[in-house]
Amino acid sequence: MESEKLYIISVYSENQVGLLSSISNIFTRRNINIESLTVFPSEFPGVHHFTFRVFTTERNATQVVKFIEKKVDVLRAFSFEWQHGGASEHEIISDYLQERKNQLK
Amino acid sequence: MAELFSGAEILLKSLVDEGVDTVFGYPGGSIINVYDELYKYGGKLNHILVRHEQGAIHAAQGYARATGKPGVVIVTSGPGATNVITGVADAMVDSTPVIVITGQVSNAALGTDAFQETDVVGMTGPIDKWTYQIRRPEDVAPAVAKAFHIASTGRPGPVVLDFTKDAQRGRAEYHFEKCDFIRSYVPVPEPDEAQIDEAVRMINAAERPFVVYGQGIVLSHAEEQLKAFLKKGGIPAASTMLGLSALPSDFPYYVGMAGMHGNIASNLMTQRCDLLIAIGMRFSDRVTGIVSEYAPQARKIHIDIDETEIGKIVPVDLGVLGDAAQVLERITERMNFSFHDEWAVTARKYDQVEQAKVVAPEVQRTDGPLTMGEVISKVAEASGHDAIVITDVGQNQLMAARYSRFRSSRSFISSGGLGTMGFGLPAAIGAKTACPDRQVCLFVGDGGFQMTIQELGTILQEHTAVKVILLNNNWLGNVRQWQELFFDRHYSQTRMLNPDYSLIARAYGIRYRMVDERAGLDAAVQEMLDSDEAFILDAHVEEQGMVYPMIPVGRRVDEIMLNRNEWYEDGK
Numbered sequence: 291m292e293s294e295k296l297y298i299i300s301v302y303s304e305n306q307v308g309l310l311s312s313i314s315n316i317f318t319r320r321n322i323n324i325e326s327l328t329v330f331p332s333e334f335p336g337v338h339h340f341t342f343r344v345f346t347t348e349r350n351a352t353q354v355v356k357f358i359e360k361k362v363d364v365l366r367a368f369s370f371e372w373q374h375g376g377a378s379e380h381e382i383i384s385d386y387l388q389e390r391k392n393q394l395k
Numbered sequence: 396m397a398e399l400f401s402g403a404e405i406l407l408k409s410l411v412d413e414g415v416d417t418v419f420g421y422p423g424g425s426i427i428n429v430y431d432e433l434y435k436y437g438g439k440l441n442h443i444l445v446r447h448e449q450g451a452i453h454a455a456q457g458y459a460r461a462t463g464k465p466g467v468v469i470v471t472s473g474p475g476a477t478n479v480i481t482g483v484a485d486a487m488v489d490s491t492p493v494i495v496i497t498g499q500v501s502n503a504a505l506g507t508d509a510f511q512e513t514d515v516v517g518m519t520g521p522i523d524k525w526t527y528q529i530r531r532p533e534d535v536a537p538a539v540a541k542a543f544h545i546a547s548t549g550r551p552g553p554v555v556l557d558f559t560k561d562a563q564r565g566r567a568e569y570h571f572e573k574c575d576f577i578r579s580y581v582p583v584p585e586p587d588e589a590q591i592d593e594a595v596r597m598i599n600a601a602e603r604p605f606v607v608y609g610q611g612i613v614l615s616h617a618e619e620q621l622k623a624f625l626k627k628g629g630i631p632a633a634s635t636m637l638g639l640s641a642l643p644s645d646f647p648y649y650v651g652m653a654g655m656h657g658n659i660a661s662n663l664m665t666q667r668c669d670l671l672i673a674i675g676m677r678f679s680d681r682v683t684g685i686v687s688e689y690a691p692q693a694r695k696i697h698i699d700i701d702e703t704e705i706g707k708i709v710p711v712d713l714g715v716l717g718d719a720a721q722v723l724e725r726i727t728e729r730m731n732f733s734f735h736d737e738w739a740v741t742a743r744k745y746d747q748v749e750q751a752k753v754v755a756p757e758v759q760r761t762d763g764p765l766t767m768g769e770v771i772s773k774v775a776e777a778s779g780h781d782a783i784v785i786t787d788v789g790q791n792q793l794m795a796a797r798y799s800r801f802r803s804s805r806s807f808i809s810s811g812g813l814g815t816m817g818f819g820l821p822a823a824i825g826a827k828t829a830c831p832d833r834q835v836c837l838f839v840g841d842g843g844f845q846m847t848i849q850e851l852g853t854i855l856q857e858h859t860a861v862k863v864i865l866l867n868n869n870w871l872g873n874v875r876q877w878q879e880l881f882f883d884r885h886y887s888q889t890r891m892l893n894p895d896y897s898l899i900a901r902a903y904g905i906r907y908r909m910v911d912e913r914a915g916l917d918a919a920v921q922e923m924l925d926s927d928e929a930f931i932l933d934a935h936v937e938e939q940g941m942v943y944p945m946i947p948v949g950r951r952v953d954e955i956m957l958n959r960n961e962w963y964e965d966g967k
Contacts, residue, residue: 303579304578304579307516307528308516308517308520308526308528309520311516311517311520311521312520312521312526315520315521316521319521353703353707356702356703357703359702360701360702360703362524362525362545362577362579362580363525363579363580364579365578365579387578390578393576394576394578
């Protein structure tokens, strides 16, 4: 049995009505209780940032991130163990937005 | 000043501009403005009036699966919307592009428990690919354009547009602009060259490579790429149920269907192979049996367009993210020509056992009642293996999957992941509407038939020439089979007292013939196939027929029941 740890699931998305509910359903379906949740506008214009704190296994955390990213309105999602805060997130999102902008031309 | 149109009219204009020719639907109070526009639309959009909203979405699924184009559904709010939910979930798990437009009450009434108001966004969000509530007429065209892009690209799926009264009635300008870019959505990931090279190395090094492919081959139009790959590598291949017909049944490297009721060769070879190459499939529990014992000798490569599938069920040595056609093309180009004849030919040995122990007892009887396998084999043969085969769910489905033969792709349409009884009849209507020149044969049991039997009314009204082969055994056969094998023959609520189907057919003005004797089967099947109208062939088959071979739940895929008393033992 894999041990449960506290994970931060960090999600960057478009600002879309109903998205929070379908993301939180991804946790519910796997019987993962959300310990805390914050939603706020990110430093990128038009992009919202959700952070979930959940106790779960590494495998679940990885899977949940993939399923969240599968949502059409989600840009990227990340998971990391609590206290290993992800300093690189800002860079990844910034690169992602630049790359998509270039693809659009 | 530019011309203004109502949101309802913009919806129809957008559909036509997206190339839609047919919609399946049912009117109601919250979608009446759209139907009012449709009234004026004349010949541009063919609207098929179903008898229940569930019928609309399954018909749209049948249409989409037969053509690859998104199926379109228009229904009202409240019960209209909740009645399509089963089909939305079904289309999601089976990767079927459908666009569902649900009427919704006016913006001011949202959240007030207004008449026929329900939380469509909340209900469909978790089970579809994308949901959007359209609240303003100027949002209609962009929302429809996005819906088509999302439903039909990447791994396809259902999209729900919840269309409020205000958006239908309000007026806006209309400019058609196709959507091909959404910032947050990358439908087709570019294959990673290093992963392709690694796959090539693994394939070149394998002694007993084996492919299990799924519907991803059909969805990516990768049929020819798969053939080229298998030929160059000399690699035998099995199909999942939804992958059926992607390869012709007589393709030299094709060894049959994998899974619970699949062919012995495909399951045994899965266990013996040293490299498993899974393409556009999702390791359903019906395919893997007990997961920890699945393909135990094999290194595994998984090629899929959906990142969530890679490693979800079966840990793999290499995941290759991308479109199956692109990935296969690149791998084939770089890999060595190989032969694995000794390995590939082991399929024959297993086929001989299956023929002797399973197929012959099913299709070569000389006395006793008709069997399901006999009826299906006869229809397959008499239709030149060229019909679109639709199934419902249960024994009819498993037997149709086992005993049909295919010549061209998109010829097998069935509810796989969700296993929705009642799927068959409306899906057949959708497929026939899409492909009027092809023979469409539905295999359905007496249970599932009655779940959506009201759609006979649609056939009556639309003259949809669907051929219904009712495998009628007066039981919910698949559950009965489990009860017989695993629940001490406790036949709990599986016996059905059926109506007189000849009277039902007559009431709907549909041609009908009953067959219960071997001697009459050929003529009955021929009459059905020759009919240019809809036809119900009521085949009274063996009441306690069984689907074999069978891998019971919780077993390895090489633990195969050949019949009630005999298990497959390799080497004998």
